[in-house]
Amino acid sequence: MLETLARLGYASKAVVYAIVGMLAIMTALNRGGRVTDTSGALRVVLTQPFGRFLLIVVAVGLSGYGVWRLLDAFLDPDRDGTSAGGLVTRIGNAIRGVLYGGLGVEAFRLLRGLSGSKGNEARLYSARVLDLPFGELLLGIVGAIVLVYGASQLLAGVRGKPDPKVDMSCVTSDWRGRIATISHFGIAVRGGLIATLGFFLVRAAWTHDPSEAAGQRESMLQLGGLGEGRWFLAIIAAGVIGYAVDQAVHAWCRRIRSPV
Numbered sequence: 001m002l003e004t005l006a007r008l009g010y011a012s013k014a015v016v017y018a019i020v021g022m023l024a025i026m027t028a029l030n031r032g033g034r035v036t037d038t039s040g041a042l043r044v045v046l047t048q049p050f051g052r053f054l055l056i057v058v059a060v061g062l063s064g065y066g067v068w069r070l071l072d073a074f075l076d077p078d079r080d081g082t083s084a085g086g087l088v089t090r091i092g093n094a095i096r097g098v099l100y101g102g103l104g105v106e107a108f109r110l111l112r113g114l115s116g117s118k119g120n121e122a123r124l125y126s127a128r129v130l131d132l133p134f135g136e137l138l139l140g141i142v143g144a145i146v147l148v149y150g151a152s153q154l155l156a157g158v159r160g161k162p163d164p165k166v167d168m169s170c171v172t173s174d175w176r177g178r179i180a181t182i183s184h185f186g187i188a189v190r191g192g193l194i195a196t197l198g199f200f201l202v203r204a205a206w207t208h209d210p211s212e213a214a215g216q217r218e219s220m221l222q223l224g225g226l227g228e229g230r231w232f233l234a235i236i237a238a239g240v241i242g243y244a245v246d247q248a249v250h251a252w253c254r255r256i257r258s259p260v
Helices: 002-028 038-046 051-075 084-111 121-130 135-159 173-207 216-224 231-253
Strands: none
Touching: 002 038, 002 051, 002 084, 002 231, 038 051, 038 084, 051 084, 121 135, 121 173, 135 173, 173 231
16 A cells, blocks of 8 residues: 555656646746746646546645655665665655655645645745744754755766666666666756755855745746756756656656555
């Protein structure tokens, strides 16, 4: 059951990131569209034919993925261990569980007609943390961790090291190399977006200004604005679609050990 939910979760993530990437590419090519985040992608799903049914599937998948990731973090079925690297991986799994589980809950809220995310969560949560004792230090540490994690993902994507938890034999040999290249490109781009988000959190802590924090949408806009015209935004959007491909591969090919 958990394996089914985990694979459905990966597939749901693939759908969400594919929508985010396609909308961004349409924006870069002046074909309509808009730069949005994963929460905005849920609203897009809801507006499609059979949108409510699709959003139910995505909501169940993301919620199940969140539960599986939390169990993965605490029970360690992947045997990441308690070394420094293993603990970082398990902490990352716990964070994924919370984030994507929350996204699944948001999908259910949308199905009930309740308002979802407004896209400014990074600023809201940063403001709350800054109001705490030693809030600047806490937010700075969180931002630094996010930045380092994003940078490590970017480097992993650039290096193109195979994921030992993914059995690529499920992909035909003719496509295996191409799919791996697309996946690594997607991982690198998403790593860059995460690192950018971490940088903004550190900047918000340094300046004691929560408006300096930014989420995924703002990170894409900031990075997209670095290039001439909109070509750099198109590259980032293509990378997000590449990450969607990577998650689709995980849905089909990842080795998933039951944590219970």
